[in-house]
Amino acid sequence: MNAIEQDIYDRLGHVIDPELGKSITEIGMVTGVRVTPHEGEDSNTTNVYDVSISIELTVPGCPLSKTITDRINAAVGSYTEAKLIPHIEVGSMSQEKLAKLVEQLKAERHENPFNKPGNTTRIFAIASGKGGVGKSSVTANLAATFSALGYDTAAIDADIYGFSLPKLFGTSEQPVNLNGMLMPATAWGVKFMSIGNFAGSEKAILWRGPRLQRSLEQFLADVWWGSPDVLLLDLAPGTGDMAISVAQALPNAELVVVTTPQPSASDIAARSGLVALQVPMRVRGVVENMSWFEHKGEKLEIFGHGGGQRVADQLTHALHYNVPLLTQLPLDPEIREVGETGRPAVLDENGKLRDDDFAKAFKDLAEKLIEPPQL
The missing domain is CATH 3.40.50.300 (P-loop containing nucleotide triphosphate hydrolases)
Incomplete structure (x- = not known):
């Protein structure tokens, strides 16, 4: 399970936030990846797992939320070693976390x-x-x-x-x-x-x-x-x-x-x-x-x-x-x-x-x- 979780997290590193142009893992948007055996109609099939992914958007109700979740689904779908069923939990960053992110971005950007x-x-x-x-x-x-x-x-x-x-x-x-x-x-x-x-x-x-x-x-x-x-x-x-x-x-x-x-x-x-x-x-x-x-x-x-x-x-x-x-x-x-x-x-x-x-x-x-x- 840990190996699959790490692989999924690495794949999420290629998902780019469309506003910031940075990886959603780099900016701390991904707060959790958890893989468990699937318990449903496919439970008797080997190599079927539920993948729970928790993300925090920079602002509540971000208009690009669907774009981001679509890209996450595509990243999970690129895993071919097993069948993965993604479940994405969407939240928003705390003001403290957002402030730290903005300071980090400003430090990278310089004035002009x-x-x-x-x-x-x-x-x-x-x-x-x-x-x-x-x-x-x-x-x-x-x-x-x-x-x-x-x-x-x-x-x-x-x-x-x-x-x-x-x-x-x-x-x-x-x-x-x-x-x-x-x-x-x-x-x-x-x-x-x-x-x-x-x-x-x-x-x-x-x-x-x-x-x-x-x-x-x-x-x-x-x-x-x-x-x-x-x-x-x-x-x-x-x-x-x-x-x-x-x-x-x-x-x-x-x-x-x-x-x-x-x-x-x-x-x-x-x-x-x-x-x-x-x-x-x-x-x-x-x-x-x-x-x-x-x-x-x-x-x-x-x-x-x-x-x-x-x-x-x-x-x-x-x-x-x-x-x-x-x-x-x-x-x-x-x-x-x-x-x-x-x-x-x-x-x-x-x-x-x-x-x-x-x-x-x-x-x-x-x-x-x-x-x-x-x-």
Whole structure:
């Protein structure tokens, strides 16, 4: 019995808490494993055992309780030497135990986990010169694409005044507060934080520069992100306080500039990239949105053409390194309609990448960005 119990406990060490990204045994969630001979309809069959597993969740009524118990059942089911019938008893941690866990996590995390030595997270700040060019839609779809491709993906809604990620991801879920440390909301495989998860979409935000900077610091330092492969930031339009704060807090961030084809948008978009002349951020490239509208097989350039390439050329000349036009995206009412339902348009209802030109463009964009920049 002891050998089976130890084997089951070892297997539970591979069950990962979906919020903390750590093993449920490592964080003390498993408080007991007990194996006894099964006394039921299979009692006359050899090698049939009941397995009683006691776990303590970090908070009572944790919304991810079923996910955790499903993973435990799968771990128990992987034991092939005998038939095991799992029984899971779910409780919650005491305040003292939770406080010790949070202190342990904070000690591991440091203040800004994305600046600590050895951090491998790729950080992309999505910028634009003006509003209305589809920057937030690009952020949401790019994040969903990275996640669908298997990358551990996080996103921060750094557009405090014009936050939109909760609507684009289809959730207003409030982050779980673990003794002062927040667990990010999760939708479509993406962990994200937005002031909209606290303020509500109907409220206006009236903050000045110092408070804006503090909000970003809190999103970075007071949230348990784990170790994501990719972090996306949806910046506010222009080159204001938040863009400077991102550059100061995340000097390893790479800038992606979003524009539309017409000169009135592309000329302003170039300015958002030129911020790299004054802060330590590299511009990875340009995304041209709303490039054409397809009607009866013909591509109609409603907003003109060439804006994305103009921005790429201007930035290449000013920054003295190659800033490519990464992709061009169509203007499609269906993309807007799907996005407004709370599902990134690159995904189908099951969260898989769609097999269409729009999703393929984002897949290509993600693959280009994840490659190391050419110096």
